[in-house]
Amino acid sequence: MNTIFFILRQTLTFSIPLLVVALGGMFSERSGVVNIALEGTMVFGAFTSILFINTVQDTMSGQFLLLLAILIAGVSGILISLLHAYASINMKANQVISGTAINMLTPAIAIYVARMIQDVQQINFNNTFRIPLVPVLGKIPGLGDVFFKDAYITTYLGIAILIVSSIVLYKTKFGLRLRACGEHPHAADSVGINVYKIRYAGVMLSGLLGGIGGLIFVIPTSTNFNATVAGYGFLALAVLIFGQWKPMRILFASLFFGLMKTIAATYSSIPFLLNLGVPNTFFKMTPFLATLIVLAFTSKKSQAPKASGIPYDKSSR
């Protein structure tokens, strides 16, 4: 039983960053801007916030520090996403190129700055953020073992982001406008919606969530930041597609991918999986293979936003 709880906890740890980042990607793509810069955004958010933790951890610790770091990660994510927004919205640049540039830029900045100020590229931090047992709730059998033992507040934050995102996308005026800009920007424009502003908002939301996602990926899985988030941004992109650009499906996609990651990571310590004799590599590959398969079978009636990736040009109406 304990093994199962452990696997479920690990799955949550791996899934929550995927969920948050994929939701960020959802806002960008549903506003009509393809964002393959999620990886770079995560790296930048993780870099600034871990550097911040590294700097102040002698005077601060615990949940308050983590919240501050999350704030910094989100703001720096927004800043880096503005580069992408400016290129893709104002300059009508190729969005994949701009995204690629950011993916190359942020790890380089992270390594360069780290090496200039502390000689080595790894930035260490003390993990004072883990909550061994949440009072009262942790005592609930089953549920408590999964959600309230060895927990991080980032898990609850991720769930909150999911709920808020669904409401924003489907129940608010802004959400409706955002979706309109991703499906048919000219129609949206004709009824007085400022397509540029909405798309800026979409990309900045993806920056916010991407930056936060970078931090909450690094915190539970490591004790240092080495200018990489191990392809998690691209995995989040796969989650987004696998989840067909819809919040609830994105949740299930990220849980599925998180489970695969967990199995790949904890494989050798779990006898049942070891006895199956399936190579570790298979579990690592599964998320990407599954996404390819889903793409192959759904793209005829794909749910992808219709205008995603196409720069909006007012004059081409």
Next chain:
Amino acid sequence: MKLTEKIKHMDFSFLSSVIAIAVGLLFGLIILLISNPAQAMGGFSTILTGAFRDMRSIGRIMYFATPIILTGLSVGFAFKTGLFNIGTPGQFIVGAFGAVIVGIKLPQMGAFGAAIVNFKLPLLGSPHWILALLAAVILGGLWALLPGILKAYANVHEVIASIMMNYIGMYLVNYLVLNTVYDRLRNQSLGVAKSAIIPKLGLDNIFPRSNVNAGFFIAILAVIVIYIILNKTTFGFELKAVGYNRDASKYAGINEKRSIILSMVIAGALAGLGGGLLYLAGTGKYIEVVDILAAEGFTGIPVALLGLSNPIGVLFAGLFIGYITVGGDYLQLYDFAPEIIDIIVASIIYFSAFSLIVKNIIDRRRIKLGGGKVQ
């Protein structure tokens, strides 16, 4: 034609690359100035001139440029045929694995293997390395086949499919290396046989200790072949036509599905060749078993962009990236981390994404000057 007429008709699109490079370098200079004002000018001039300090450095430019010319050619060729091949990291490493496995296993294949290894071609040595490169080409092409098929038949965007293939390829190669040609001590692939190493053809005498080898000539050969295919053959014309307008090409009788698949496969084969050339250079490069995508693959994107996807342009863009990389290596003398080069290259790509704007400005000026729209 009068000179003014000639200027009016000249293609100025390369200016957008020049501007992107200039802005990118300027951005690099600003970062150097912020991080250490006293050393900044020295560091910056090292980036610009370091690669020309001796023959060894010049050789190193060519050595660095070789694989990224191939990946750049791969991305550029795909661009010309209307596809964005972001799958170069996967194709590159799968191709590299093909080269390494043939490079190691062929001599162990009995009499047949021994015959090939011991056969001597004039000038080129054993055909072993040629076969290993061929394996790289085939596997690289194969790795691009699936995104091509998915694009042609299921309308899956090749960018997304290629990104997935990158990770599948990386994990697969790690798995295969672990189970076939693994060096347990160093967590990497074993070294290839001597006969599988690309000959130097005397380049090591001209550029001592620089690792440059005949692979550079193969890169140039690939550039020429791709140039001819794209510009001088009906086949290349068809591929480009499908890139411009899939429906119109179909209407004109071109088998557009076949063209898309072939474009992807050729692009993949080029990236795979790049992987083969790097790992058969005999320079202490082994396939490391780590979960990191091949950087040389991604570098193909800036190379293609700077070269405007033109094969000749790609050759020079590859040499340019090689040149600032070699210059950047000397930056440590000035206490700067060499990653500044990656920052510069990334900002060059970012600004080259604006090329459309630059082109529009140039065109507009031209209309003003010439009184008519050119092109």
